[in-house]
Amino acid sequence: MTLGPGTRLAGVDLDLARRVLQTEADAILALIDRLDERFDRAVRILADCRGRVIVTGMGKSGIICRKIAATLSSTGTPAFFLHPAEAVHGDLGALQGDDVVVALSNSGETEELLRLLETIKRLGARLITLSGNPASTLAQASDVALDCRVPAEACPMNLVPTASTTAALALGDALAMTLLVAKGFREEDFAHLHPGGKLGKRLMRVEQLMQSGDRVPIVGPTTPMPAVVDEMSRKRLGMTCVVDHGRLAGIITDGDLRRHMSASVDLLKLTAADVMTRTPVTIDRLMLAAQALNILEQRKITSLVVVDADRRVEGIVHLHDLWRTEMV
Numbered sequence: 001m002t003l004g005p006g007t008r009l010a011g012v013d014l015d016l017a018r019r020v021l022q023t024e025a026d027a028i029l030a031l032i033d034r035l036d037e038r039f040d041r042a043v044r045i046l047a048d049c050r051g052r053v054i055v056t057g058m059g060k061s062g063i064i065c066r067k068i069a070a071t072l073s074s075t076g077t078p079a080f081f082l083h084p085a086e087a088v089h090g091d092l093g094a095l096q097g098d099d100v101v102v103a104l105s106n107s108g109e110t111e112e113l114l115r116l117l118e119t120i121k122r123l124g125a126r127l128i129t130l131s132g133n134p135a136s137t138l139a140q141a142s143d144v145a146l147d148c149r150v151p152a153e154a155c156p157m158n159l160v161p162t163a164s165t166t167a168a169l170a171l172g173d174a175l176a177m178t179l180l181v182a183k184g185f186r187e188e189d190f191a192h193l194h195p196g197g198k199l200g201k202r203l204m205r206v207e208q209l210m211q212s213g214d215r216v217p218i219v220g221p222t223t224p225m226p227a228v229v230d231e232m233s234r235k236r237l238g239m240t241c242v243v244d245h246g247r248l249a250g251i252i253t254d255g256d257l258r259r260h261m262s263a264s265v266d267l268l269k270l271t272a273a274d275v276m277t278r279t280p281v282t283i284d285r286l287m288l289a290a291q292a293l294n295i296l297e298q299r300k301i302t303s304l305v306v307v308d309a310d311r312r313v314e315g316i317v318h319l320h321d322l323w324r325t326e327m328v
Helices: 014-032 037-047 059-074 118-122 164-183 185-195 195-201 224-234 254-261 289-299 319-324
Strands: 053-056 080-082 101-104 127-130 144-147 239-244 247-253 303-307 311-318
Touching: 014 164, 037 127, 037 144, 037 164, 053 059, 059 101, 101 164, 127 164, 224 239, 239 303, 239 311, 247 254, 247 303, 254 319, 289 303, 289 319, 311 319
Parallel strands: 053 080, 053 101, 101 127, 127 144
Antiparallel strands: 239 247, 303 311
16 A cells, blocks of 8 residues: 555544554563673774774664664764675675774674674674674674663564564664773763764853953052053953963953943052952863853853962953853
């Protein structure tokens, strides 16, 4: 039966939709009790891989393979998808002896994958299998065979790969996340691999965003307030650093100016030392931009002074700098 434009559909069965979600959720939950020394061994093999991780599978499993390979690559483990049918027609040259092959097959008898076994064994590459049949040819030939069988697909006809592919994807994610922790993968490593997009921007270092050099407003403690206001106006950050003998002594913000102007004091007769806040919030240049943003939001301020270990001013990070990088 082919459905085309204008085809009248039967009523939508919400109970069926709920059963599909429950079946797939149950398939994932069933994996928890199967995590044992085999999973541990698989993670160790991946962690010890000196080459690349090659993820391979046919059909719907192949689509899951692409996602697993992408997740591994984005978390510090070089990986790519190899189409098994293309592999036996010339792409096997991509496979090297120091690689690890991760093969997905619900039946464990996928013909295109079985054809790869001879080459994998001849080269000495390690093989990890995610299969719904631990007794299958593919599982038996593996260094580690992970069991991701499901009692039934979520498909009402028990034909379309649904629960089995969901289980394989979840098990692949579990491998990737456990592996990144085992390898000591850090937030800053993630930032290096994701320079674009909001995630990458939130993981940038302050030193990549801060205003530095001549763009940083700086005055001395004895600088008259007219000159202080001029410096703040020219640098357009709504503040200035007050530096004494090369070290940060305080800051003056637009808010400080307003408070002194309302205190019946002739502001223009004062010096920077009379007006400055002597204990400003400072940060290190290696702080993550996301952490700096959190401080700005918690303190309800717009600028942070970046200083070194000797309190020498290295730059200013302003809320506008974070706006420009779409972090806010």
